[in-house]
Amino acid sequence: MKEKKQKVDKGNTHEEHKEYEVFESAEVLQERIVETQGFLDKNKNSVIGLVAAVVVIVAAYFLYGMNMESENAKAQAALSPAVFYFEKDSLNKALNGDVDANTVGFLAVADEYSGTKAANLANYYAGVSYMKMGEFEKAIDHLEKFSSKDLLVQARAYALIGDAYVQTENFDAAISSYKDAVNYKENDDFTPAYLMKLAFAYEAKGDVANAKSTYEAVISDYAKSQVVNDAKKYLALLNTQG
Known part of the structure; x- marks a missing residue:
């Protein structure tokens, strides 16, 4: 079944109607060509x-x-x-x-x-x-x-920046960098490790609540990861501390 062609609205104003006429009237089209040529003649240097x-x-x-x-x-x-x-x-x-x-x-x-x-x-x-x-x-x-679009290297660079900030005890900057690593092209192989680093940085800062929630994210979202047992262990330690 052929689709019905959409009816073209010629517009309600004179200018709108004139614009539509360019496509259906040879005389109007010729008029426009002459107008354009006149513009080019008058403004030749500018156009060139x-x-x-x-x-x-x-x-x-x-x-x-x-x-x-x-x-x-x-x-x-x-x-x-x-x-x-x-x-x-x-x-x-x-x-x-x-x-x-x-x-x-x-x-x-x-x-x-x-x-x-x-x-x-x-x-x-x-x-x-x-x-x-x-x-x-x-x-x-x-x-x-x-800067890289690579799945592994860019996230690794963010994590390394976080590691460096941890060494300088700038934990806020470390947390920000680890978040960049976590959020960059999230995947089952490397994201859990970056989440662990993020949790450690929260602990180092003394932010126990966010450290716990980060460990919990590893446990719930990456149950098959190699670091899940560590996440469970460190979360249990935090829970025993009150």
């Missing part, structure tokens, strides 16, 4: 300038994209040796490079190739390196510069 500006913007956009691809390739090449040192636990060389080997570290990659994917990743690695070295303020600074 506008078109030229659009061309420049589009060209700049594509040139920027090509340049970023080239810069990212260079940054990736510079990042590889730093990752090698990181995996070998040579954190100073990972961060600052190796003069003898003529390589740069995460800090230089993040600074010199800012805006590239490699620079973004360099900030993550730098943050983790500083965490391992116990320099928590620097760790926070670099981890907060990192």
